[in-house]
Amino acid sequence: MRTTRYRLILCQFLVLTLSITSQGRPLISDEPSGGIRFFKGSWQQVLAEAKRQNKPVFVDVYTTWCPPCKRMAKEAFPNPKIGSTFNVHFINYQLDAEKGEGIDVAKLYAVASYPTALYITPDGALIHRAVGYGGINGMLDQVEHVLRIPALKATLVKGDKDFANGRRDPEFLKKYLVMRQSLGRPTSDVLDVYLTTLSDSARTAPETIAFIANNLQTTDSQAFDFLIRNRPPVLSADPVKRNLATTVLKAILRTLDNDYKQAVSTTDETLLEKIIANSERNTTSANPFMQRTESIKQEAATSYRLRFFKQTRNFTRYQSIAESEAQSLMAQSVTELHTADSLASIRLQNMMRFMPDSIKNRLASTLAGKPMNDQMMSWKVAHSLCELADTYRQQGSSTASWQIAIPWIERSLVLYRSHESLHTYAQLLHKLGRNQEALTYQKQAIVDAQKAGWPTDEYESELRKMNP
Structure with missing residues (x-):
């Protein structure tokens, strides 16, 4: 069984x-997987498209001689994160301020420095302007700021009214959803x-x-x-x-x-x-x-509860579940778990034989640092027991509750030793007045944390408190 x-x-x-x-990124997405997608057409056509999609317009006003413009075009516009953000929230458009319609549009919005980003409502009203290029993160911050501007939120009013009045055609609803999502509604x-x-x-x-x-x-x-x-x-x-x-x-x-x-x-x-x-x-x-x-279903539900x-610090309710769960975990002998480790390791190896290399690589990257070889099941039980004991350490308020957790953390250490379990054990021992043992295990926690590349400042601070 x-x-x-x-x-x-x-x-x-x-x-x-x-x-x-x-x-x-997902290959199937409602958003493009590359950089910014710029609308091709006239100024009037881009405004018409903005009205059709019920989106504001992002306008990149540039010149051919502007170094920051060139850097932004090379660095930011092809960036997938920039593309996915701007393509969702805006109709994107580019204008050379010294050619064609760009001359008149630059004058209309008083553009004097480059690059200048203009954020325009579908009816042509200016929402926001930003001058210069502040890098990819700067552009993403800029979008967050723009999406909080009341003038942009006003573009949603018509959609709210149409929806309330019963408009239900799929094209409208899709545009309306994108706008609500972009504004955090x-x-x-x-x-x-x-x-x-x-x-x-x-x-x-x-x-x-x-x-x-x-x-x-x-x-x-x-x-x-x-x-x-x-x-x-x-x-x-x-x-x-x-x-x-x-x-x-x-x-x-x-x-x-x-x-x-x-x-x-x-x-x-x-x-x-x-x-x-x-x-x-x-x-x-x-x-x-x-x-x-x-x-199995009950195990998942117990983990949630x-x-x-x-997290809600209801230790009374926590205890009512934890002690039964710990009893079940402790009933699994070390020998039994080691046998399960071996079986799991064999099954994992057999499964991986049939996996494509791409999936094997993703699995290896994901499981880096986790014992997914001959200790997998032991680690799972050890981790669960450590978590239970550590909660008793933090939220328990009596010698009796701390004493209950000692066998759990000791079994955890037998199954799979880690700096976290050593630290929990040391802290419980200290609470119970077993100070020399506590010092020994706290020092071991520091050594193991250092080997694992884990910061030890907190552990060292607690060691000093144990040994004033």
Whole structure:
């Protein structure tokens, strides 16, 4: 039974790891993968396009002799991060201030230095100007500033009115969603409506799935349900489907995390249980070939609840779960876990034999520093026991609670020694008045942290407090 459990954990870990750690951008996206896409046409045509898409215009006003203009064109405009940001929020346009229409437009907006960035509403009103080139980060900061300007927010008013009056054509809703997203407004209600307006073929098209993923804000929505039902397989042989699957998974994990943070900030246990249910739905749909037992599902739910009660500092509720979880972990003998380590290592090696080199490289990069060889299952149990013991160290307020955690951290050290577990053990010993032992283990934590390249200032400070 436990062998099956370890196999399920291994497969689940690998699939999720491969999914969320794509080192490139998704190949399928509602945004281009390169730099800024500039509109080609006349000044009047670009304003007409801005009205059609309900977006403001970013205008790069330059001259051919301007060194900062050339540097910006070479360095910033091809940059994927700049491109994905500007292409979402603006219609992008370039004008030579000394040629053609550029002369009149530069005069109209009193451009006297180069480069000058103009941010224009679809009706031609100036929202903001920025002179010079401050690097890629400077341009991204500039966009954040522009998107907070009330004059830009006013361009959303018409969309709000049309939506309230019942306008529901897909083209309008898509533009309206992009504008709401760019201004940090909620999108869930509009996104759900947008899905209902599409035909079956349009709804399941890769570009639609990517658009829904990029605009998803909460798991409590029809859009979340849609992505759960229509996600491509993560391990597809088709790189386009595989990258689209990564886009979807990142969106789902992002919204689960956002909802979880809201639950913690409001100490909302009802929301927490919804998140647990939606997290399970995500895992099941991401791994349809894998049967998840009730014990595996309960393990995932327990992890969520422990983290929640720890972060909300509800130690009474934390204890009610932690001691039962620790008892289950401690029941797994060292011999049994070492056997499971060997089996997991063999399965991992067999799985990797059939993986493309690109996936092997991503996996190796992702798992750097983690014991994914002959200690994988031991590390998992050791890490869990250390986390439980450390929470008792931090939030427990009595000798009894600290004493309870001692066997947990001792087993953790037997299974997988780390500077974190040594530090937790030293601190618990110090709280229990076992000062000489505490000093010994704190010094060992410092040595092991140094070997791992981990900063030791905090550990050394605590060592001085132990030995005044």
